[in-house]
Amino acid sequence: MNNAAHRDEFTLIDWIKRQQPDDPRVRLGIGDDAALIDFVDSYNAVVTTDMLMEGTDFTFPPASPFLAGRKSLAVNLSDLAAMGAVPHSAFVSVSLPRRGKTWTEEFFGGLFDLAKEFDIAIAGGDTNSWDGPLVVSITALGTPGPRGVITRSGAQPGDWIFATGEFGGSIAGHHLTFIPRIREALSLTHHVDVHAMIDVSDGLASDLRHLLEASGVGAIVDATHIPISSAAWELSVIDGKTALEHALGDGEDFELVFCVSPSDGQRLLDNPIEEIRYTPIGVITDEAHYLLNNERGETSPMPQLGWVHRV
């Protein structure tokens, strides 16, 4: 046994452990064979997991280790937000490239910063190192919000479709710095009856399609209502695609798309919730179509845009 090497890993684990404040939700944390967590008054848990790989989800540069750590947790929080869940605890597994103590601590620093901001306990994990690129896998647990979980499958014909924030051009930087919409989701579910919700990781057109398929409904989206980011406009100048194409097709906006009844939709417009930006972008229909109205009032099928998954 190489004691120095052995000590290296336990030193890292000790350091990670020292960064975690005492938390009543974590009855037994880092350092045993498993953690014991306490959901306090819930028999149910919302669980999501995402694996991020260097070269796919971030590259160094433009990403810093800090931002890579931050993003690794943020994408999981975005999934909890999409369920209307309250963050509880997270488990962080890594295959670390051997880039030194500072690099590793900055990576975890970005992750812990966001964990603190959204009050999610880092309750365990698995640290490995290898000669390969950074791989991070986080499992985030939450508890259902006061009105239960919001799925993708509850959209009803006539519902208004809303989106938070703005869309497109995330690759220019937003995908590393976005704020997971936890607060927005909890506030929205408090104010109105959210029928269905999804977070936009593959792209607005693509993820809304997933919601429609899960709900067994159709939709008409109004192109003129889609909030387009300045990054999408800037990219459109460079690559010749329209800003709308970027807004509909680009991945990793990590905004929320959600559906509410027309009366709740009207309420959201008449009495805007403070500090949350949301925009009505279309309506749910009972027909098996997915349409886009353009600025000239023409209706066409929603273009097939979005992130390509390859397995």
Add this chain to the structure above:
Amino acid sequence: MNNAAHRDEFTLIDWIKRQQPDDPRVRLGIGDDAALIDFVDSYNAVVTTDMLMEGTDFTFPPASPFLAGRKSLAVNLSDLAAMGAVPHSAFVSVSLPRRGKTWTEEFFGGLFDLAKEFDIAIAGGDTNSWDGPLVVSITALGTPGPRGVITRSGAQPGDWIFATGEFGGSIAGHHLTFIPRIREALSLTHHVDVHAMIDVSDGLASDLRHLLEASGVGAIVDATHIPISSAAWELSVIDGKTALEHALGDGEDFELVFCVSPSDGQRLLDNPIEEIRYTPIGVITDEAHYLLNNERGETSPMPQLGWVHRV
């Protein structure tokens, strides 16, 4: 968007989903932004996570994709066993090398086989592919056993130290085919008051050391009592290390080491639990030492053997 590629990932996810039987513990499974799981009558969950990498945890060959999938879940079940927990659900994230549909389905097949054997629901995950080697990260959830969780930190001076199974030479094949000691742990905690327990992943000497450190106690281990596997004997012929050194130092036996009071220890010997093999290997002491008695009655410090972690 490349539709064919897009379809590939969703085809895999659909296939995975179809392999999972309906399970009342999974109220919302694969296919939404997160799963909703039901602990039925527990506010607490036991959670463990392990990341396995091709090249470190298995190579192809001698591993088959089936056995790699099996091992990826088995190491997590071994951690649940060490806590005396009842398996509940697991979340599987992968970065898959692009080796074709058959390879991928065999990998998941090994995993699902073991999940079925130990009644753990596959409730979600994240599928990715890349040009790198296979990386698997599984988070397994359990519920505390009838007498609560068993930690590493409860060993008391005078306790007898027991070990399940036998040790050494796991690299010859056992590390791919071992049976996680879930049933043994639940049976033992049912029959006696287990004070402390750990599963042996780093090696018997190393992991018992972790238990002693967590409990703040010492130990004297009797070398002649350690159950040595035939694989350890076979390796000793080849490499010149003794079989005992293999038994103490080799990693990935995935057996349990546990501590009970002398009266419970005597009960385990007088009334052997059917179908479980366990052996008393030493005693816990209140002195800050960790000693090994050899076959000549000589006592020496436990050698520093075991798996090397490098970060």
